[in-house]
Structures are given as structure tokens and as C-alpha cells.
Amino acid sequence: MRATNVGKVLGAFGLLLLLSSPFTLFVTSGSLVASGLKAGVGLLLLGAYFATNYKQFGQFASRKSSFFFASTVLTALVVLGGLVAVNYIAFKKNKRWDLTKEKIYTLAPQTTATLAGLTDKVRAIGFIPPTHTYYGMLEELFQRYHTEAPEKFEYTFKDPRRSPDLAAKYQLKDGQTTVVLVRGEGASESHTTLNTLSELELTNALIKLSAVGTQKVYFVTGHGEWPLEKGQASPTDPGATLSELIQQLRQEGYSPETLNLAGMPDVPKDASLVVIAGARAPFVKPEVEALQRYLAAGGRMLYFADAGLEDGLDALLAEYGVQVDDGIAADAQFNSGNPYVVLSPFYSEHEIGKPLRQRNLNVELPTPRSLSALRGGVAPGVKVEPVVLTSQYGWVETKPEENAMPSDGEKTGQLTLVVAATRDTKDAQDKRFDEARLVVVGDSELLLDPNWGHEPNRNLVMNSLGWASNQVAKITFRPPDRETSTLELDEATMDGIRFVSTDLLPLSLLGMGLAIWLARRNK
Amino acid sequence: MRTALAIARKELSIYFTTPWAYAVFTAMVALSSFFFVDLLQKFKQVQDMARLMGWEQLPPDYNVYRNLTDGVVVQLWGTILIITLFVAPFLSMRLFAEEKRNKTFELLMTAPVRPIEIVLGKYLGGLGVISATLGLTIVFPLLLSAFGKGESGAALEWSTVLLGYGGLLVWGATCMAVGLFISALTESQMLAAFLTFTVLLPWMLLSGVAQSVEEPLRSVLAYLSFDAQLQNMLKGVMDIQSMVFFASVIVFSLLLTHRTVEAQRWA
Numbered sequence: 001m002r003a004t005n006v007g008k009v010l011g012a013f014g015l016l017l018l019l020s021s022p023f024t025l026f027v028t029s030g031s032l033v034a035s036g037l038k039a040g041v042g043l044l045l046l047g048a049y050f051a052t053n054y055k056q057f058g059q060f061a062s063r064k065s066s067f068f069f070a071s072t073v074l075t076a077l078v079v080l081g082g083l084v085a086v087n088y089i090a091f092k093k094n095k096r097w098d099l100t101k102e103k104i105y106t107l108a109p110q111t112t113a114t115l116a117g118l119t120d121k122v123r124a125i126g127f128i129p130p131t132h133t134y135y136g137m138l139e140e141l142f143q144r145y146h147t148e149a150p151e152k153f154e155y156t157f158k159d160p161r162r163s164p165d166l167a168a169k170y171q172l173k174d175g176q177t178t179v180v181l182v183r184g185e186g187a188s189e190s191h192t193t194l195n196t197l198s199e200l201e202l203t204n205a206l207i208k209l210s211a212v213g214t215q216k217v218y219f220v221t222g223h224g225e226w227p228l229e230k231g232q233a234s235p236t237d238p239g240a241t242l243s244e245l246i247q248q249l250r251q252e253g254y255s256p257e258t259l260n261l262a263g264m265p266d267v268p269k270d271a272s273l274v275v276i277a278g279a280r281a282p283f284v285k286p287e288v289e290a291l292q293r294y295l296a297a298g299g300r301m302l303y304f305a306d307a308g309l310e311d312g313l314d315a316l317l318a319e320y321g322v323q324v325d326d327g328i329a330a331d332a333q334f335n336s337g338n339p340y341v342v343l344s345p346f347y348s349e350h351e352i353g354k355p356l357r358q359r360n361l362n363v364e365l366p367t368p369r370s371l372s373a374l375r376g377g378v379a380p381g382v383k384v385e386p387v388v389l390t391s392q393y394g395w396v397e398t399k400p401e402e403n404a405m406p407s408d409g410e411k412t413g414q415l416t417l418v419v420a421a422t423r424d425t426k427d428a429q430d431k432r433f434d435e436a437r438l439v440v441v442g443d444s445e446l447l448l449d450p451n452w453g454h455e456p457n458r459n460l461v462m463n464s465l466g467w468a469s470n471q472v473a474k475i476t477f478r479p480p481d482r483e484t485s486t487l488e489l490d491e492a493t494m495d496g497i498r499f500v501s502t503d504l505l506p507l508s509l510l511g512m513g514l515a516i517w518l519a520r521r522n523k
Numbered sequence: 524m525r526t527a528l529a530i531a532r533k534e535l536s537i538y539f540t541t542p543w544a545y546a547v548f549t550a551m552v553a554l555s556s557f558f559f560v561d562l563l564q565k566f567k568q569v570q571d572m573a574r575l576m577g578w579e580q581l582p583p584d585y586n587v588y589r590n591l592t593d594g595v596v597v598q599l600w601g602t603i604l605i606i607t608l609f610v611a612p613f614l615s616m617r618l619f620a621e622e623k624r625n626k627t628f629e630l631l632m633t634a635p636v637r638p639i640e641i642v643l644g645k646y647l648g649g650l651g652v653i654s655a656t657l658g659l660t661i662v663f664p665l666l667l668s669a670f671g672k673g674e675s676g677a678a679l680e681w682s683t684v685l686l687g688y689g690g691l692l693v694w695g696a697t698c699m700a701v702g703l704f705i706s707a708l709t710e711s712q713m714l715a716a717f718l719t720f721t722v723l724l725p726w727m728l729l730s731g732v733a734q735s736v737e738e739p740l741r742s743v744l745a746y747l748s749f750d751a752q753l754q755n756m757l758k759g760v761m762d763i764q765s766m767v768f769f770a771s772v773i774v775f776s777l778l779l780t781h782r783t784v785e786a787q788r789w790a
Contacts, residue, residue, distance in 0.1 A: 012714075019721040022728055072782045079778055083771040090767035091746060099682040100759040130734040130741070157741075485591040485678050487671045489567055497563065497666055501556040505662065506549045513545025520540070 003052045011049025018042030094147065107144050111203045115149040118210060123182045124155040124202075127163075127172055138179070138197050145202070171248070171458070181209050190252055196358075208466070215272035215469055217249060218259035223279035223311055226447060228258060242277060244452035245461070252462075254469075261287040267294035273469040277304045278444035282312035292316055296379070298425035298433035300468045304444035307340075307367040307400075320421040321374045321384040322440045327398040329370035329415050329442060333391040334362070339404050340397070341366045342417065346389040350420055352439070352463045353387045361456035363388055368443035370396050370415035381424030387439075388418040388460065417442045418460070420467065439464040526636050530644020531651065534618070538652045544614070551610050551656050558602045559595070559663045566594045591671045592680040596664055600687040600757045603660055604750075607653075607695055608727060612719035614652055615702020616712040618645045619784075623710035628787070638784040642777055646703055653695040661688065683759030690756030693769045694749065698723060700776035707783040723749075 017038045025035035098106045107115075124145070126138050135157075142155035160167045170180045170191060179202070182191045194205045219228055219242070226242050227233055233241045249256045259267070259274065261283075267274060267290055274294065283291075291313075295301060303317070307328045317324065330339040345362045347353030356363065365388075373384050394415040395406040406412050423436040441464065446457040489497070538544045569588035573581060578589065588594040622628040631641060664684050671678025702719040709715050729748035733741045745751045752765045 015718075016721065019725050022725045022732055025732075068786065072786070076775075076779065076782065079775060083775060087746070087764070087767055087771055090764040094762055094764040096755070096763070097761045098759065099686050099761055101680050101682065105755075105758065105760045135734070485589075485671055487563075487567060487570060487591060487667075487678070489563075489670060493670060494563075494567070497670070498560050501559055501663065501666065502553070505556060505659075506553040509545055509549040509552055509659075513542040513549065516540055516545065517542035520542075 004055075007049045007052025010045045011053075014042045014045025014047075014049060016042070018046065096147070105140075105144070107148055108199060108203075111145070111199060112148055114203050114206050115145065115153060118149065118152045118206065120183050120210075121152050121154065122206060122209060124153065125166070125170075125180045125182065126155065126157040127160045127167065127170075127178050127180065128157065129159045129161070130157070134197055141197070141199060141202065171455075179205075181205050183209050192252060208470070211470075215254050216268075216270050217254045217256045217273045217275060217465075217469070218268065218271050219256060220261060220274060220276045220279070221258045222260045222262055223281040223283060225276065225280075226278045226444065228256070230449075239450045240448050242447050242449070244449045245447050248452075248458075248462070249465075254465075261290055264290065266290050267299065271299065273300045273302065273465065275302045275304075276311075276313070277302075277447055278306050278309060279311035279313075280309045282310065288313065288316055292319065294432075295320070295423070295436045295438065296425065297428050298431045298436050300433070300437045301439075302464060302468055303438065303440045304447060305369045305440070305442050306444045307369060309444075317440060318374055318377050319379045319382075320423065320436075320438050320440075321378045321382050322419055322421060322438075323372045323374050324440070324442070325370045325372055325396050325411065327369075327396045327410070328400050329365075329368045329390060329394060329417060330397045330400075330404065331390040331394040331415075332404075333393040335364075340400060342368055342390055342394070344388055344390055344417065346391060346414070348386045348389070350385050350387045352418070352420060352460070352467050355463060356456060356459055361459060363456045363460050364446075364454060365417055365443040365457075366445050366451075368417050368441075370394070370411070370417060371419050371440055371442055372416070373419070379423060382421055383423075384419055384421045386416040386418070387420050387464075388416075390415045390417060418464070420464075437468045437470075439468050524640075524643075526640040527643040527647065530636070530641060531647035534645060534648025535651045538614075538648065543617075544652060547610055547613050548656055548659060551606060552659050554606050555599070555603055555660050555663065559599055562595045562598055562602075563667075566591065569594070590680075591667055591678050592683050595667060596679060596684050597687060597757055597759075599660075599663060600691055603657070603691055604694055604753060604757075607657065607691065607698060608723055609720070610656060611653060611695060611698030612702055612716040612723070614656065615649055615699050615719060616706055616716035618649055618703050619707040619780075620710050620712045620715045624712070632784075632787055638781055638788075642703070642781045642784055646700065646777060646780075649699040649703060650696055653699050654692060657688075657691050657695050660691075664688075680759070686759055686761060687757040690753050690765075693756075693766075694753055697749070697769050697772050697776075700773040700780075704776045704780040704783065707780050 019042075021035045021039040021042065024038055025032065098104070124142055126135075126142065128135055128138060139157070142153075145153045146155060158166055160172055170193065172178060172180075172193075178193050179197065180191050180193050181202075182189060184190055190209065192205050192209045194201050219225065226240060228242050228246050230238075230241050230243045233239070246256050254272075259271075261267070271294070274291070291301070295316075303313070305324045314324070328340050329342055331342045331344070332339040334343040334345070335341050342365045343362050344365070345357075345360070347357040370390075371386075373386075392414050394413065396411040396415065397404065397406075398410055399407070418439070418441045421438045421440070423438075424434070425431050425436050426434045441460075445451060446454070447461060452458060566588050569581070569585050573585075573588075578586070587598075619628070622631060664679055668677070668679050698719070701722060702715070705718045705722065706712075706715040709718070726747075727749045729744050730751040733744035733748060733751070736744065746764075746768070752762075752768050755762050756765060
């Protein structure tokens with residue numbers, strides 16, 4: 001065989017190997033080495049083809065055809081450049097028409113209104129690997145938001161494993177897929193995260209992010225509460241501060257400040273949320289009354305109790321249907337090593353606990369107090385819901401120093417550790433909001449710096465904070481869907497369809513081909 | 524243009540009087556029918572399960588089977604897209620390669636016809652035959668609309684069905700343009716078919732490649748992928764960028780074909 005022919009055969013094999021190398025990488029073996037090897041051998045074989053057939057190229061590029069060859073290359077390049085430019089413009093200024101009957105691929109009016117109302121640019125970061133099932137769906141959703149408001153909504157994707165710095169910045173855990181919405185740059189940057197990937201959740205997160213920048217969170221001081229900054233820590237317990245929580249609040253756009261109620265007639269008007277974290281000295285009457293007035297006018301408060309702490313706020317809590325039980329809540333079922341460190345995977349249906357349950361996160365509360373719901377003496381319009389509970393085998397230990405077992409007279413069963421209470425305040429005078437919100441957590445040590453790294457606890461606190469401080473009612477809309485269609489086929493009809501489509505139709509075409517072939521043969 | 528149309532008519536008459544085209548039609552219909560019946564069977568099973576247990580009890584992935592358009596037609600168009608990838612090279616391979624092998628190409632070049640008219644004529648002929656091939660598959664939605672029922676009367680959402688079908692035709696037109704160019708490069712029909720397939724397949728798989736790279740390369744590759752560009756059309760969303768992309772591929776392929784044909788005069 002002549003060398004030129006051998007070269008052609010090798011070249012054909014080379015082309016085959018080269019073009020099929022992506023197939024090897026993405027469809028068959030997935031091996032980068034195998035794919036690279038195929039591509040390399042393919043290039044070598046193509047090289048052999050060019051080496052053995054160079055004369056043909058030489059002939060083609062002879063003087064007669066060289067002008068044509070040059071003009072062809074030039075024309076092709078010019079046209080290609082033009083087409084690339086047109087495609088770039090089409091990509092950037094793409095127009096789309098949703099031709100589905102229910103417009104199921106069009107943003108809801110509530111979303112377009114939210115995007116129009118954005119004052120600052122928002123950047124969405126999808127922390128999701130490209131191979132994830134929902135990657136395409138999320139990208140399409142982001143694209144729709146970007147198309148609607150290109151100046152105000154941008155998006156990028158980051159693989160959490162390839163961008164550990166960003167994942168750490170937004171405190172994401174390994175393997176966690178989520179979306180982070182970021183507003184602002186540098187020191188003024190604030191963000192919020194969402195774990196459920198849908199238009200409804202994304203729009204609500206945008207609303208939250210827009211509203212959160214102006215929210216002041218007051219931490220009540222003057223009763224031995226946990227200090228906010230590292231410098232204020234006790235020398236005997238330098239880690240016992242809330243500095244990590246404060247830092248996260250700032251990152252998420254809240255403005256945390258201290259509030260000493262002594263001598264103040266009322267809680268400041270600009271308070272979006274009041275936090276009482278581990279108070280150990282009693283509040284005086286005017287302070288309690290100021291807090292009562294604040295809540296009665298639709299205020300929002302987070303209250304953290306702890307073992308052995310008494311602060312004189314029992315009457316205020318009772319008004320909202322909550323009593324902090326004496327003693328320490330204990331549960332040996334999930335943490336037999338120390339029943340006073342309660343590990344709990346039990347959440348109610350309440351909005352605060354739902355994300356923790358969905359992600360199978362167990363909260364861990366060291367020496368918590370249990371909470372009881374009160375029926376008498378509760379203010380009108382109050383509703384109390386449990387959020388976190390112990391197992392069925394919990395008990396209230398009244399003498400922890402004596403034994404760690406349920407004793408006679410001690411409360412046993414599934415204890416409540418966190419509750420959320422609301423009060424209808426639509427008719428209140430000088431109301432702040434239409435609804436007062438109060439979250440009572442039986443433990444305050446989960447807020448301290450050494451415990452802040454425990455993700456489930458952090459989620460519990462930030463969810464409570466988000467729920468309590470939410471000024472904007474969440475929007476709800478039903479995502480459109482295609483209408484339901486039914487197909488009631490009995491077996492005979494199904495057989496009929498099967499016969500027509502898989503038998504009659506192909507055979508008729510085959511028969512026509514056969515007839516044509518016979519007719520041409522007999523001509 | 525009249526000459527181009529005459530060439531197209533001649534091409535079509537050749538296609539429809541050769542048994543080869545009917546073999547391709549049969550293969551297309553047989554394969555599509557197989558998938559259609561399979562999808563229909565699955566749809567029927569899920570609907571029966573939903574009647575028994577309620578949709579809430581079924582996995583969320585099954586929601587697609589609430590509707591005939593989503594559950595059968597959109598998925599069927601997706602399958603036919605892949606079948607076309609295999610069928611189109613067999614229809615385009617003969618457009619120039621056969622003329623070259625039969626030595627009639629030189630005759631064509633000496634006739635008073637401009638290369639642009641030859642290219643357009645051949646392409647329109649190829650377009651006619653791929654449209655006829657894909658046209659046969661419209662029988663499946665027609666069958667569904669005869670037996671299915673919807674809340675508001677019509678079983679199928681015809682706007683989505685027809686846009687998806689339009690997407691298939693655009694895809695067929697693109698395959699034929701690429702096939703036409705490759706057919707003009709060689710006199711071996713089998714080589715033309717094989718090369719067309721080996722060009723179209725990796726191009727189709729670009730969306731897979733895009734998934735494993737970072738931005739901005741990811742967006743570029745996803746844009747260049749046939750598969751990604753067609754997905755919205757199949758679902759019922761029309762994008763200007765997809766139309767521009769496919770028109771660009773067709774125009775550039777026809778330009779290259781024209782220059783290849785013209786090169787014969789200069790060789």
C-alpha cells in the first residue's frame with residue numbers, strides 16, 4: 001500500500017480518536033487520562049496523515065489557487081467574526097417569549113415588583129456543583145431574574161469545594177448546597193442565605209435582604225447579661241461573650257447595639273428587635289413595664305434563659321403564655337454521657353425549626369431550662385407554639401447536684417425547650433407592627449463564642465432572629481403549572497395505538513420503499 | 524433562485540424515488556414509535572397510581588406526568604432530537620458525495636449554474652427530505668389529542684407542542700447544513716455520513732463539557748451546545764439567541780460549502 005493511502009487511513013483513525021475523546025470523558029469512562037491519551041494519539045495520527053499527504057496541500061496552494069485559498073480563509077474569518085458578534089449581542093440582549101398556556105416559565109408579578117423595588121444591586125451566589133441535579137433549574141431561575149432586572153440582579157456559581165474561602169466567609173459547611181444573596185461591597189456588605197431553591201423562596205430572600213439593612217437589634221444590659229465584645233469579658237471566663245454573634249449580625253446587615261433600660265421611659269422607636277441574653281439580676285418595675293409596653297405595641301423580642309438565672313421577668317413572659325420551669329431540663333436518650341447537655345432532633349412545624357428538620361440538624365443545648373405553656377393570665381390575641389422539644393424521655397431535674405435521674409414529683413415526658421409566641425396588635429395604640437413576636441429559648445450559653453461554631457445552634461438562633469425581626473410579611477404565590485390532563489386508555493385502545501405506531505406506520509413506509517425499489521428494478 | 528428551486532425539486536424527486544430514503548423514514552418512525560409507546564405506557568402507569576394514591580403520595584419527579592404535553596410530548600421531542608443525530612447524516616451524505624462518485628459533479632460545474640445556486644438547491648432539497656422525515660413524527664401528538672382529555676378540553680398544549688416541533692425542524696436544518704458541507708468534501712458517502720456524525724455528536728455533548736468547567740468558559744460552551752440551545756424550545760420558550768445561533772451555524776456551513784464547491788473551479 002502506498003504511503004499516502006496508509007496516511008489517509010491513519011488520519012481517519014486519528015480524527016475518530018480525537019473527536020471521540022470528549023465522549024470518553026463525559027459519557028463512557030470519565031477518565032481524564034484515557035480521554036487525554038485518545039486525543040494525543042489522535043493528533044499523532046492526524047500528524048502522520050499531513051506528513052504523508054503534504055503534496056496534495058502543496059498542489060492546492062499552488063499559484064493558481066493561492067488567491068482563491070487566501071480569499072476563502074479571509075471571507076470565512078470575516079463572516080465568522082460577524083456571526084460571533086451577532087451571537088454575542090443576541091446572548092446579551094436576549095428576548096424570550098413564554099408560549100406555554102399558563103406562562104409557567106415567566107416570573108410571578110410579585111417577583112417582578114420586588115425586583116423593580118430593589119434599591120441596591122444584589123448578587124446571587126449559587127453554591128452548588130455543576131453536576132448537581134438542580135444546577136440547571138437554578139441557573140434558569142437566576143437567568144430569569146437577571147433578564148428581568150439586569151442592572152439590579154447578577155449571579156454567579158461557585159463549587160463550594162473549589163471555593164473554600166467563600167464557603168467559609170458565608171459560613172457554609174462542606175457539601176452544603178445553598179444560595180447566598182449578597183448586597184453591597186466590602187464593609188457594608190450584607191447577605192442572607194436560602195436552602196430551598198424556588199422562585200418563592202428567592203423572592204422572599206430578596207425582600208428580607210432589602211429590609212434587613214435598616215434593622216436595629218438592641219441587646220439589653222445592666223442585669224449581668226453576657227457581654228457583647230471580647231474586651232468586656234470576665235477575666236475568669238474570657239470566652240463568655242457574644243462577639244461572634246454580633247459579628248454575624250453585622251455581616252447580615254443588622255445594626256446591633258446595647259440598651260440599658262434604667263431611666264429610659266420606653267424602648268427606642270427604632271428598635272426592630274430586643275434581645276435579653278442571660279440576665280442574672282432582676283429587672284426593676286419601670287424596666288419591665290417598658291418592655292411590656294414595647295411588646296403590646298407589636299414589638300419583637302428574643303429571650304434567652306439559663307439554669308439558675310432569675311431576672312424577674314416571669315410576669316412579662318406569663319402574659320405571652322410562657323413559664324420558665326425551675327431546675328434543669330435533662331434527657332439521657334440522645335446524650336447519655338451528660339443528660340444536662342440536651343441533644344435534640346425534635347422540632348415542631350414552626351417556621352423556625354423547619355429548616356433544621358429538613359437538613360437533619362440536631363441542636364445541642366447545655367443546661368437548658370424547660371418551658372411550659374400557660375393558659376391563665378395570658379394577654380388577648382396571644383398564640384404560643386413550641387419550636388424545639390426533648391425526646392419523650394426528658395425530665396426536669398430539680399436537684400442536679402444530687403442525682404441525674406427522674407425522681408418523684410419531677411416533670412417528665414417531652415419537654416419544650418424553645419417556644420415562639422405571637423400577639424395580635426393590629427388595634428394597639430402607636431403600634432410598631434400588627435403582630436408582636438417573642439421567642440423564648442431555655443438556654444443562653446448557645447450564644448457564647450465557643451459554642452457559636454456549632455452549626456445547628458447557630459441556625460436555630462439566626463432563624464429565630466430572622467422570624468422575630470421580620471417586618472415584611474412573606475409573599476406567597478402559587479407557582480403556575482400546566483393544567484392536568486388525563487389519559488384514560490383501556491388495554492384494547494392501548495394495543496390499537498401500539499399497533500398503529502409500531503407496526504402499521506413503519507411497515508407502510510417500508511412497503512412504499514420496497515414498491516419503489518421493485519418498480520425501478522423492473523423498468 | 525429559480526435555478527436553485529429547480530435543483531431542489533430534482534433532489535427531492537431523487538430522494539422520494541429511491542428506497543434508501545424510505546429505509547431512513549422507516550427507521551425514524553420505528554425508533555420514535557418505540558419510545559412513544561414506552562413513554563405513553565409510563566404516563567398511563569403513573570396516572571393510574573395517582574388515581575389510586577393521590578399525587579401527594581407520589582415522588583415529586585412524577586409531577587411531570589400530570590400533563591400529557593410534559594409527560595409524553597416534550598420527552599418524545601427530546602428523544603427524537605437524538606434519533607435525528609443518527610438519521611440526518613444518512614440523508615445528507617449523498618448530496619454532493621454521490622455526484623462526485625458518479626462523476627456528474629463535473630457536468631454540474633460546467634452547466635450554466637452558479638455555485639451558490641447549486642448549494643442552495645441541494646440544501647433546500649435536503650431540507651425538504653429532513654422535514655418530511657421529522658414530519659412523520661407529528662402523528663404521535665395527533666394520536667394523543669385524539670385519546671387524551673384536559674381540564675379545559677384540549678389534551679395537549681399545542682403552543683408548546685408546535686414550538687418544540689419547530690425546534691426539531693431547526694435542529695434538522697442545522698444537521699443538514701453541516702452534513703452538506705462535509706458531503707462536499709468527499710466522494711465517499713459513508714465517510715461523509717460518518718464524519719457528519721462525528722462532528723455533530725461532540726457538538727451535542729458540549730453541554731456535558733460545560734458542566735465541568737468554571738465561568739466564563741462554562742457559559743460559552745453552554746451557548747455553543749446544540750442540546751442546551753434546544754432545551755427551552757422543547758419546553759415552550761422561544762429565545763432569540765437560539766434562533767440566531769442556529770441561523771449562524773447554517774449560514775456558516777453553507778458559506779463553507781459554497782467555497783468548497785467553488786474550489787473545484789480553481790483546483
